[in-house]
Amino acid sequence: MSNYAKVIIKGSPITKSNFKLHNLNGRAILPHSSGKYHDRYALYEQEIALLARNQNPDVVFSESLIALLRVYYKSEKRHPDTINITKSIFDGIEKSGLIINDAQITKIFTEEYYDKENPRFELELFAESEYDFSYKVIKRTTSLKPKLYSPIRKNILSDKTSSSATDYQKDKLDCNAENKRDKKSKKNSSNSLMSSEMIICNICNKAIISDDYVKADSGKTLICKRCFNKLF
Template identity: 55%
Template sequence: MNNYAKIIVAGSPISKSNFKLFNLNGRAILPYNSGKYHDRYALYEEEIAYEARIQNPSTVLTESLIAVLKVYYKSEKRHPDTNNITKSIFDGIEKSGLIINDAQIRRMIIEEYYDKDNPRFELELFGESFYTINYEIVKKDVKDKPIEYSLPSNKKNSSLTKAKETIPRDCNNTCYICGKGNGNGQLLSANNGKMKICKECLKKLF
C-alpha cells in the first residue's frame, strides 16, 4: 500500500481566484486556450498534475492524509495569500490521479518561506494509518526582525478608513463615513444600531 508522496513544483505559486472569468450566466470559468492572461492558471494546474505524476509513478494514495506544504516565494510581501493557494495546488494534485479527492487531506501544515532565485512549493503527503503529527509553538530565545504589513494603497485612502480615523464610533447624529448630519432623515442604522450611515454613503458601499 502506498502511504507517502512528495511533489516539488518550480515557479511562483499562484491563486485560482485571480484567474476566474465569468460567463453570461454569472458562472465562474477557468479558460484554457483563450490566448489571454487568464489561461495561466489552467496551465499551472496542468503543470502540477504532470509533476505530481512524473515524480510519483504508479503511486495512488487512497486513504486519509496529512499534508505538509512549504511555499517559497520570490518576495516577502508581494505574493498571493498563502491560504488561498492550497486549493490551486490540490486541484492539480487531484487531477494527476495521485490522490482520489482533496477531501482526503484531514490535517495540514502550511509554511511560508522566501527564495528569490528558486520560488517553488514542496508538498509531502503522509497516510494517516502509518503516520501521525505532533507540533508545538515555542517562544524564541532571540527575537527576529518582524515582517511588518500595511494596508494596500487602494485601502489607505478609502473614505471608510478615513472615517474610522476621524469620526467617533458612538456618534448617532452624523454619518459614520462622511460625517454629515441627519438632514431630512437621511441617516440609517447599521451594525446592529451601533452606527449611522447616510443613504448616499450606503449606496457607495455596494
C-alpha cells in the same frame, strides 16, 4: 501500497481564488486555449498534474492523508495569500491521479518562505494509517523584528475628540450620500452608453449581437456563445 510521496513544482505559485468562469450548466470551468491571461490557471494545474505524476509514477493514495506544504515565493512584498494557494495546488494533485479526491487531506500544515532565485512549492503527503502529525509553539529565546501589516483603511475617529468625531461622522454621511448620487448618475449614463455602443467578444474580438454572450471574471470578461462553446 505507498505511504509517502513528495512533489516539487518550480516557479511562483499562483491562486485562482478570484477568478470564476462557469459553463451553461453553472459548473465552474478553467479555459486553457483562449489566448487570454486567465488561461494560466488551467495551465498551472496541468503542470502540477504532469510533474506530480512523473515524480511519483507508481503512487496512488486512496486513504486519508497528512500534508506538509512549503511555499517559496519570489518576493516577500508581492505574492498571493498563502491561505488561498492550497486550492490550486491540490486541484492539480487530484488531476495527476496521485490522490482520488482532495477531501482525503485531513491534516495540512503550510509554511511560507522566500527564495528569489528559486521560487517553488514542496508538498509532502503521508498516509494517515502509518504516520501521525503533531506540532508545538514555543517562545523564542531572542525576539525577532516583527513583520507588520497595515490595514487597508485606518480608523480616523480614534484620534478625534467626541465632538469632532460627531462632526466627522456627519460630514462622512453627507459625503456618502453625494457619492451614491454620483455613482447612480454614472451608472445610468454608462448603461445608456453601453446600449448605444457595440459589445466586443474578448476572445475573437468580434461584435456580439444582442445578449448572446457570457460574463466572466466579475463582468470584466465578455465571451460570445460561439467562443464559449469552444472552451469545453
